[in-house]
Amino acid sequence: MAYSSVPDIPINQTQPYTFTHAKTLLEKVDQVIKSFSYLQDNITANTDAVNNMVSNVNTALESTLTICRQLTDDSADKNIATANRLDVISGQVTEAVTYLRAAITDAHTAIDAANQVLTEYHDDVSRMEKEIADNWSQTQSFVTDKLSHKVDKNRLRFDVADYGAVGDGVADDTEAVLAAVAAAGSKGIVFFGPGDYRITRPVKLAPDCGMEGVGLADWSYGQDNYYGITCDFDPNDYDGYCFYFSYNCFAQRLSFRGKDKGIGIKNNGSISLTEVRLTNFEHAIWCKNTYYGYFYHVRGYLNNNFFYSEFTHNITFVSPQISCIKTDTTGGTFLEGTNSRCEVKVFGGSIEGYSIAFIVPISAAVSCFGVYFEVNQAIMPPDGATTFYCRYNTGFALVIIGCFIYMGNHGVFVDAWADETKGTITSMGNYFMGAKTNIGNSRGFIWYGSNGKLNMTLMSDFWGVSGGSYYQQGSAIPGRSYIMNPLNAFQS
Numbered sequence: 001m002a003y004s005s006v007p008d009i010p011i012n013q014t015q016p017y018t019f020t021h022a023k024t025l026l027e028k029v030d031q032v033i034k035s036f037s038y039l040q041d042n043i044t045a046n047t048d049a050v051n052n053m054v055s056n057v058n059t060a061l062e063s064t065l066t067i068c069r070q071l072t073d074d075s076a077d078k079n080i081a082t083a084n085r086l087d088v089i090s091g092q093v094t095e096a097v098t099y100l101r102a103a104i105t106d107a108h109t110a111i112d113a114a115n116q117v118l119t120e121y122h123d124d125v126s127r128m129e130k131e132i133a134d135n136w137s138q139t140q141s142f143v144t145d146k147l148s149h150k151v152d153k154n155r156l157r158f159d160v161a162d163y164g165a166v167g168d169g170v171a172d173d174t175e176a177v178l179a180a181v182a183a184a185g186s187k188g189i190v191f192f193g194p195g196d197y198r199i200t201r202p203v204k205l206a207p208d209c210g211m212e213g214v215g216l217a218d219w220s221y222g223q224d225n226y227y228g229i230t231c232d233f234d235p236n237d238y239d240g241y242c243f244y245f246s247y248n249c250f251a252q253r254l255s256f257r258g259k260d261k262g263i264g265i266k267n268n269g270s271i272s273l274t275e276v277r278l279t280n281f282e283h284a285i286w287c288k289n290t291y292y293g294y295f296y297h298v299r300g301y302l303n304n305n306f307f308y309s310e311f312t313h314n315i316t317f318v319s320p321q322i323s324c325i326k327t328d329t330t331g332g333t334f335l336e337g338t339n340s341r342c343e344v345k346v347f348g349g350s351i352e353g354y355s356i357a358f359i360v361p362i363s364a365a366v367s368c369f370g371v372y373f374e375v376n377q378a379i380m381p382p383d384g385a386t387t388f389y390c391r392y393n394t395g396f397a398l399v400i401i402g403c404f405i406y407m408g409n410h411g412v413f414v415d416a417w418a419d420e421t422k423g424t425i426t427s428m429g430n431y432f433m434g435a436k437t438n439i440g441n442s443r444g445f446i447w448y449g450s451n452g453k454l455n456m457t458l459m460s461d462f463w464g465v466s467g468g469s470y471y472q473q474g475s476a477i478p479g480r481s482y483i484m485n486p487l488n489a490f491q492s
Contacts, residue, residue, distance in 0.1 A: 157191040157212065158184045167195020169230060174199045177229075184209050192254060198230045204244040207269075211243075213254030216277050216299070228255025228277070235262025241286070251276050256284075260304075273298050283308045287315065295320065297349075300334075302326060309337035309344065309361060317346040325353035331375070331385065337361030346371050357387045360396050367399040373413075374406040384411025384442070391415055396423035400430055407434040407465045413444045422453040432486075433464040442468030444486075452479035459484040 158180045161167065165176035177199055180190045189210040205211070213227060231242035240262050245251075247269030256264050257279040264281040265273075270292040271285075277299040278284035284303040287293055293315040300306040300322040309315070324332040334351050335344060335358045342364035350372040351357050357373065360366055366388070375385040387405065388398060398414070405413060413432070414425060427445070436442040442465055447454055456478055463470040463486040470486050477483055 156184070157189045159191045159193065160197060161193055165192075165195075165197055167193065167197050169196035169198055169226070171198065172200050173197045174201055174203075177203055181205060181209065192227075192229065194227050196226050196228065196230055198232050199242070200233045202235065202238045202241055202244065205246055205249045207247040207249065209246070209249050211249075211251040211254055213252070215253045216255055216275065226255065226257075228257065231256065231258040231262075231264070234259060241266040242281075245271050248272075250274070255279070256281075260302075263308075264303075267293070272296075277301070278303060278306070286310070287312050290315065294318075297321065300324070304332045305336050306332070306334050307336075307344070309335065309340075309342040309364075311338075311340040311342075313341070313343045315342075315344045317344070318348065320346065320349040320351065322349070322351045323353045324351070324355070324357070331355040333357065333359055335359065335366070337364065342366070345369070350374070352376065354387075355385055356389045357385075358389065360388060360390045360393055360398060362393055363395045364393075365397045368401070368403055370402045370404075372404045372406075375409040376406070385409055386412050386415050388414045390421060390423065390425070391418045392420060394420060394422045397426075398423065399426045401426075401428045403430045405430060405432045407432055407436070407442050407444075407468060410434075410442055412441070412446050414446070416445070416447040416451075416454060416456075419448045419451050420453070421448065421451060424455040424457075426457045428457070428460050430461045431464070432462065432470075434466075434468075436465060436467030443472055444469070445471040447472070447475060447478055449476040454478040454481065456481040456483060458482075458486075461486040463488050 160173065160176050160180040163176040163179040163183070165173040165180070167173065177190070177197060181203060184190050184206070186206045187208045189212050190205075192211070192213045194214050215227060229242075233242075235241050235258070241264070242256065242258060242262065243265045245265055245267040248271075249267070250272035251265075252274040253276075255277040258264055258281040260280050261282055263286045264278045264284045265271075266286045266288070268287075268289050271287065271290060272294045273285075274296045275298075276295075279301045280303065282304050284300050284306045285295075286308045288310040290312045291314060293312065295316065296318045298317065298320050300320075302323075302325065304326055306322050306324065307315075322334055324334055326332040331354045333354060333356050335342075337359070338361065340361065340363065342361045344364070345367045346369070348370045352372075352374045354375065358366055373387050387410070388400075390396060390398065393416075400414075407413070414427070416423075416425060425445070432444060434442075444461075444463065444465075445456070445458065447456070458471070459482065461470070461484075470488070471483070
């Protein structure tokens with residue numbers, strides 16, 4: 001609605017009541033009447049609009065009331081269904097509550113048990129933390145100490161005593177030794193301090209692993225002051241050996257002794273023993289497929305056989321000290337082997353107390369330089385001892401140079417008897433001496449006279465054995481052989 005504002009009425013201040021002024025006032029009144037008339041028209045129009053709106057609202061309210069009445073009727077029906085459903089649900093809820101209460105009781109019981117376990121675990125963890133802290137301190141001291149004792153190629157030494165070994169000859173030190181060997185792994189050294197370390201089952205070393213002792217001590221047959229390892233079991237009940245040296249393993253300044261059975265040390269590939277003693281084994285050392293073997297100042301006592309070869313190359317003994325005496329009435333052997341290749345060289349040292357020193361394998365190459373041979377007790381077979389037994393061998397090479405042979409109690413030095421014996425024998429600059437005993441004939445060399453497959457070179461030897469012969473008298477010289485009569489101390 002629009003309307004005109006009431007106009008201001010001018011007042012003549014000088015003549016306020018003049019006609020002119022009255023006229024003007026009437027005009028203004030007329031304008032006011034017109035404005036009121038316009039305002040009334042607008043109010044009438046707006047009143048109609050308001051009435052229409054009220055009518056519409058009334059219509060909407062009636063519709064709403066109708067809908068509410070319908071909803072009220074529907075709700076009544078639904079309330080009945082809902083009440084029935086609520087009864088069912090109430091039963092289910094009651095059942096669920098009962099189950100949940102039982103489950104909660106079980107959960108509380110489980111939680112109590114878990115809390116007990118956690119308490120015990122916490123106590124164990126606390127105790128272990130303390131042990132770890134103590135062990136770490138000890139380990140730091142141990143590693144620092146071991147790092148200050150580096151040996152060959154910066155190898156670390158692992159003392160069996162640090163793993164619980166006692167070394168009194170009574171306690172079973174097997175687990176401690178196995179733990180030290182496992183810790184050493186490849187390229188480590190297992191160290192044995194002074195003592196007698198008793199083991200009750202075999203030990204296998206990883207490749208490049210070593211064993212080290214403090215020396216052979218003053219040991220006698222009475223077992224006084226023994227330093228080393230005692231294999232207190234029958235190796236044949238296991239894998240046949242006490243110690244297995246994998247490729248390139250070594251031992252030094254250490255003793256091994258067994259129970260007259262099995263193998264002391266078995267090797268495949270390569271092996272090195274320095275100042276090692278082996279006692280009371282069926283076979284002290286057994287090398288199979290060994291391509292490099294170095295044995296320096298090794299010692300052997302009371303073994304049935306000291307070295308057994310099964311396909312070997314480059315086996316070198318330097319200054320061995322071997323007594324092959326087995327019992328009071330028998331002697332053992334230094335070298336045996338299967339019918340396979342065998343290459344053995346011996347430089348210096350001594351081999352004594354044998355029934356047969358070398359049972360030369362087929363396809364073998366055996367060389368001895370400056371070795372001392374002696375059988376100093378009459379405990380040999382009826383025909384005496386034999387140093388090199390080559391009978392029936394069909395392919396071998398034997399070289400003997402600069403050796404000293406005491407022929408007492410010997411039957412023969414080199415036995416190549418048999419027509420099928422085939423090979424070469426070279427003897428040069430050796431010194432034979434002694435007196436023939438009632439055992440055997442004390443002959444240096446014997447062979448089958450008609451054998452044309454044997455090649456012998458015997459020269460520049462010294463024969464000083466009274467009552468014995470350098471070679472079997474009357475035998476024909478084998479084909480392609482050269483035999484120089486030795487300097488004989490009994491010739492005029």
